[in-house]
Amino acid sequence: MVLNDLSDSLKGTLKKIANAVYIDSKLIKEVVRDIQRALLQSDVNVKLVLSLSKKIEKRALQEKPPAGMSNREHVIHIVYDELVNILGKSRELPIKKQIIMMTGLYGQGKTTSCGKLATYFKNRGLRPALIAGDVHRPAAFEQLKQISEKAEVPFYGDKKEKNAVKVVNDGINKFKRTSDVIIVDTSGRHKLEDDLIQEMKDIFQTAKPNEKLLVIDAAIGQQAGSQAKAFNDTVDITGIILTKLDGTAKGGGAISAAAEVGAPILFIGTGEHSNDFETFDPASFISRILGMGDIKSLLEKAELSMKGKDVEKTAKRMMSGKFTLHDMYDQMDMLSGMGPLNKIADMLPGNFSGRIKNVDMGSTENKLQKFRIIMDSMTNEEMENPNIVRASRIKRIARGSGVENKDVKELIKYYNMTKRMMKGLSGNRKMRKNLMKQLQFGN
Ligand SMILES: Nc1nc2c(ncn2[C@@H]2O[C@H](COP(=O)(O)OP(=O)(O)OP(=O)(O)O)[C@@H](O)[C@H]2O)c(=O)[nH]1
Ligand SMILES: [Mg+2]
Known part of the structure; x- marks a missing residue:
């Protein structure tokens, strides 16, 4: 799983806090250094690491634990809290009639995620449909068509048409009465070149999507931050899908990119199949990374001993x-x-x-x-x-x-x-x- 190494190091740090006899400034500084090291090794952006660790240190040194909470629990809670904060707010897509548009760099998992989203809405009683708005990559049409057949949802595409705006427009006209959730795939981009920016803007103007989702591969490195920000500046991203969480990548680059965009992470992809898809909640995700369940029982034991x-x-x-x-x-x-x-x-x-x-x-x-x-x-x-x-x-x-x-x-x-x-x-x-x-x- 992505972020495994980060998870292991952070768990070690929390154990150190749980087992410490005194929670003093020396320990807090040591803990903050441990966290910095763990995040940097997982490829989290340096600026983000610094601002995060500053906040943790300041709060841990200044805030008093609320009644009924020990110093140990309090410091652990601050670490947890600030990590949850960098992942942004929790948000779920509404289960209602809407148009959703995918964007992102090459090969991040846009087309695959179209199929996953269609399955997600279908399982919740809505009628989804897919439109092949990627007119640049020859195999894109066939790929989405196959995905739609597997998911058993309607599909629209035009193999010969090279004008993405026309395809999207025709598709929306075809589905607007018969489908609830229209999901539009678009072509991947190497980076944001001018003509592609224009095409993206044109498609968005035509489709007027309710949701503009940015797809980010968990394996992406540090450079992803500025790219993601550029997407956001162009189309005002409303949510993020983080893919390939089942891999072994460090994951920090993708997390940093998501933080830079500032839009909530809505889903994570955990495999190639349409069911390998989970809604995302920052609090429970960080809980899992930190092993908070284990830490809680560890804390109880530690308090006793x-x-x-x-x-x-x-x-x-x-x-x-x-x-x-x-x-x-x-x-x-x-x-x-x-x-x-x-x-x-x-x-x-x-x-x-x-x-x-x-x-x-x-x-x-x-x-x-x-x-x-x-x-x-x-x-x-x-x-x-x-x-x-x-x-x-x-x-x-x-x-x-x-x-x-x-x-x-x-x-x-x-x-x-x-x-x-x-x-x-x-x-x-x-x-x-x-x-x-x-x-x-x-x-
Ligand atoms: N393991 C794993 N593989 C994934 C996941 N999501 C996508 N993939 C794989 O990643 C590769 C690229 O996925 P696509 O959906 O084609 O990506 P794309 O963004 O549409 O790519 P372009 O259209 O070329 O820009 C495919 O082989 C997918 O099967 C995931 O969550 N886990
Ligand atoms: Mg694609």
Whole structure:
């Protein structure tokens, strides 16, 4: 399948995010670099890669995850979101009476797609018909005729006529009362030479098509972008058909071309037969490329195992006296309810134990929830080094999190108290050993 390599690399990147212990700017920059590399290797246009990766980086660094979403999920969601965006909006052709005209460079799959479209509409209860508007390539007439016979739909063409406008006009007159969807094939172009541009304009003026579809082969390279744009400038493309997705091409050139045109991708071709044709939805396509289903279950597992890792990591940091608000944030559940905080309290010498037990665990949980919200409004620097949080910062943080100054002060007090106790604890080797044992790691 086209874009397989891209899919593999992007899946690897998402796994990296899912398994990361901390989602920090270092990780985000690394992820953005991975994505850039993967897209460039798949032949996606450099400009597109740069603007996409800039957007991902900016959002991942600045946006806070919405309630109920972890940092990990959030960053993965941003990557997914921005990839969906470059594919444009989702659109389906209306199931109604209309004239559809195909355009595109040589050999992209226009004639084959005419047959696929006819089958698509026929399967939905409409009466399609095909017109052979390609008067330049001798075999084109025969090819479309055979396709129409296979699909069992009416066909019009004139082997001897060299005027495409006349053929199209005659065909439309023939079918306008008896058919619902008139599909017009046109000749392929090497590039947009002047006389062919004129012919294309003339055909469009005569046929007045409702839909002007550009057919792009997934194997096409970087040069496709400017060509596709030229088509768009000439006839105002309303939709794109991406063909030969069943091949092994890199695919990025075609995706870039589609993005450059800015028209929605309507269908993808996945083989030579009339049924090898699927409607296209950017969101589910990107989901498939990124393996989002797998990522979701991976995330769930990661969140679970992360809890284990975090407990160990935090306990070790506590022991070393390096206990930041990040540790406290990540381990809120460890500090609440019947979590290890109770175990710690039980092992503390009398005066410490009494102090920690005075913290009422029930109301603590409510408080912890509030603390979390407050910490969401703090900068990385403040989280790492809470000592710098003084009057003006307290004011800003309180405003940002919708609480009062005294709540921010309480958080800092709570943090300092916890940290002091941990420090006291770390001075006692026997107790440290005991604690590690209790928490079931190390000996
Ligand atoms: N594997 C595969 N082959 C395809 C697909 N679509 C078209 N083809 C093949 O690509 C070749 C060219 O397709 P055509 O439909 O003749 O392309 P065209 O754009 O009409 O070509 P010209 O009229 O010469 O410009 C044919 O051999 C088709 O069978 C697809 O989705 N998958
Ligand atoms: Mg053709």
